[in-house]
Structures are given as C-alpha cells and as structure tokens.
Amino acid sequence: MTDGVAFAGFPKGCVKFFRELAAHNEKAWFEDHKAEYENVVKAPAAQFVVALGDRLRKVAPGVHAEPVVNKSIFRLNRDVRFSADKSPYKTHLGIWLWDGDGPRMECSGFYFQLEPPRIMVITGIYMFTKPALEKYRRAVVDAKRGPALARAAAAVEKAGYELGGVYYKKIPAGYDAKNANARFLLYNGLCASDESPIPKELYTPAFVDYCVARYRGMAPLHKWLKDILG
16 A cells, blocks of 8 residues: 555656566565565555546546555566466566446556566557457447547557557458448457656646546547447
C-alpha cells in the first residue's frame, strides 16, 4: 500500500534497478537487492497506481486501481515452466488499471510499462478470451458497432497512436472478407499504444499528466471495447 504518500515521480534508482537486473537476472542478485526493489520500484509504483486511478476515473469512472502486486502491479517473477528462457525475473515494470466487472485481464484497461531505455503507454485488451473474441467479431461486422469501431480507430490513429493486435493471416470462416471492417477480423486482441524513450516527466509528479493525456487520446478505443464486452 501507499501509506498516504503522494506520487512524486519514479526515482532514478528505479531505472537503475531495471538496467542492473537486465545485466544480473539471477535469484542471488535479486535477493541482495530486494530492499532496493521495495523502495525504488514497488513503493513508487503503488503511489503511481493511486494517483493514476484518481485521474483516470474522469475517463473511465469504473476503473480499478489496486496498488498491490498481482492486481495493478504485475509480479516481477517470470513463469518459466514452459519457456526456453529460464531467467527468473522480468526486466520491466508493468502496471495495469482495468475497467470492468470481469477478471482483470479480460477487461479493457490502461497499461504502463517501463523497460529502460523506453516506456510504453497502452490502452485496450492484449488478447481476447474465446468468448470475447466471438463477441468482438460480431461487433466488428455489426451495422452500428462496426462503423463505431472504424470511427474510434480512426480517431486513435489520427491522434498519433498505433493500433495493435493483428494475429491471424486469414479472415475467419463465416465472415465476409469484403466487409468494410474486415481488417479488424485479423485481430485476436485490440489495443492502442505509444512507445517512446524515457521522458523527463517520469521522475516528477507530472508523469501522471503525461500518461493521462495519452490515455485520453486512446479512450475512443477503450470505450468501444467496454461497450461490447461490458
């Protein structure tokens, strides 16, 4: 938790921690630097979640901002059971505020990632569940929701953000490849993103404003997803 401490920006030690973790991705190193992780990563991340949630409720009134690990703060440990890469830790900070009553990773939401030397600000859903994918596809070709998606996507792209989620190479069976929205049928998730070098705002309270400005620009996509998925 934040103990009532306001977000003052991420300390430069947070960036330093992830740079060094990338060079020493092993359990012994992390155990020696666990207190550093708690102080310069986890604590300011929790403060950021609270501050960001307060601001985002003007964009998404039902947004969930829960400043604990495995809620709005992603765990640092990697699941290596089925991976050839056995590095035990992620080399980035991931933060997720979701909007909806379902499981947190099945809702559209607002993501932030710090992985030196870059950051990412993302809105949407990374990957649909099978039931959500069917709802999405039906909405893509719906007489009203389809054009609404096209307008939302155009607004997001015009604002300078990139759409992501293309996965399939062919239009799914049962759908018309000539539909005006056919390109969206190739997606298995739908999100808008902005990636950049670490900005100076990261180290100040103004970083909340920095992120919210981008989330507002991506909001049309979020609102469309929230409408179709609840």
